[in-house]
Amino acid sequence: MDIIGQAFTPHRAQLSGAKTVPETYKRYFHRGISVKTIELPNSTSTTTTARRAEHTNLAAAAGGERDQLTSFEVHMASSTTDAADDRIPRIASTIRVIQDFPKPGIQFQDITTLLLDPRAFKDAIDLFVERYKDQNINVVAGIEARGFIFGPPIALAMGAKFVPMRKPKKLPGEVISEEYSLEYGTDKMEMHVGAVQSGERALVVDDLIATGGTLSAAIRLLERVGVHVVECACVIELPELKGRDRLGDKPLFVLIS
Numbered sequence: 001m002d003i004i005g006q007a008f009t010p011h012r013a014q015l016s017g018a019k020t021v022p023e024t025y026k027r028y029f030h031r032g033i034s035v036k037t038i039e040l041p042n043s044t045s046t047t048t049t050a051r052r053a054e055h056t057n058l059a060a061a062a063g064g065e066r067d068q069l070t071s072f073e074v075h076m077a078s079s080t081t082d083a084a085d086d087r088i089p090r091i092a093s094t095i096r097v098i099q100d101f102p103k104p105g106i107q108f109q110d111i112t113t114l115l116l117d118p119r120a121f122k123d124a125i126d127l128f129v130e131r132y133k134d135q136n137i138n139v140v141a142g143i144e145a146r147g148f149i150f151g152p153p154i155a156l157a158m159g160a161k162f163v164p165m166r167k168p169k170k171l172p173g174e175v176i177s178e179e180y181s182l183e184y185g186t187d188k189m190e191m192h193v194g195a196v197q198s199g200e201r202a203l204v205v206d207d208l209i210a211t212g213g214t215l216s217a218a219i220r221l222l223e224r225v226g227v228h229v230v231e232c233a234c235v236i237e238l239p240e241l242k243g244r245d246r247l248g249d250k251p252l253f254v255l256i257s
């Protein structure tokens with residue numbers, strides 16, 4: 001059975017006999033029905049379920065409901081209490097999945113619909129700030145482009161500086177750069193010389209981890225100049241792509257996986 005162009009889940013793959021995700025689609029691939037998880041310290045995990053259909057109006061208002069998903073499971077834990085944190089399923093429900101973007105077979109996790117919901121956007125930022133506010137982080141490094149949306153409010157709330165990690169030839173000053181591999185070929189990430197100092201403590205922020213190539217390049221770039229990367233933080237993880245494995249022993253915190 002051809003899995004391209006369908007709402008694909010590991011479960012469906014097993015049913016259909018499909019064993020691998022076509023290499024071409026890995027970078028933008030995600031299963032149709034998400035298992036949402038959050039890991040926070042000193043808390044008790046609970047499990048609940050939520051219906052994505054409840055948020056049809058939001059998605060429709062955001063430009064048309066192309067997401068055919070019906071339900072998802074939410075595993076969540078609270079950073080502040082032992083009770084379940086209902087912010088996570090609310091945030092998860094605002095993320096629209098666009099089928100076949102930017103290529104056939106890819107299920108694009110569209111965080112722009114999260115941004116249309118000020119409460120969900122604020123909740124996402126708050127969850128990160130609650131986790132990091134007492135960890136003496138003085139650098140928030142955000143990865144172009146969507147890391148520039150989540151990184152600055154986190155940095156401002158924590159009193160940290162924001163450092164943009166940009167695609168090649170965008171930064172005007174002297175840069176250091178780090179190559180990283182994509183599915184085909186390589187890309188480069190750049191940071192201004194002097195933006196960070198040896199010994200500083202950084203949080204790396206992006207919207208999503210897929211293969212982990214982008215985040216691992218950001219870690220290398222910061223560590224080359226002596227910065228301690230405390231953790232990487234993303235809104236979404238695509239766990240089937242095993243990006244976490246590419247980060248070595250560097251911790252990764254995600255809201256939705």
Ligand SMILES: O=P(O)(O)OC[C@H]1O[C@H](OP(=O)(O)OP(=O)(O)O)[C@H](O)[C@@H]1O
Nearest residue numbers: 144145146206208209210211212213214
């Ligand atoms: O874990 P990886 O396989 O490296 O993929 C994750 C990266 O892919 C997306 O960015 P993209 O390169 O599409 O750039 P954009 O944010 O400018 O659209 C996403 O925002 C992450 O930065």
Ligand SMILES: Nc1ncnc2[nH]cnc12
Nearest residue numbers: 027028029107108109210
């Ligand atoms: N499935 C996906 N959705 C959105 N951004 C991505 N970056 C890599 N894979 C992605």
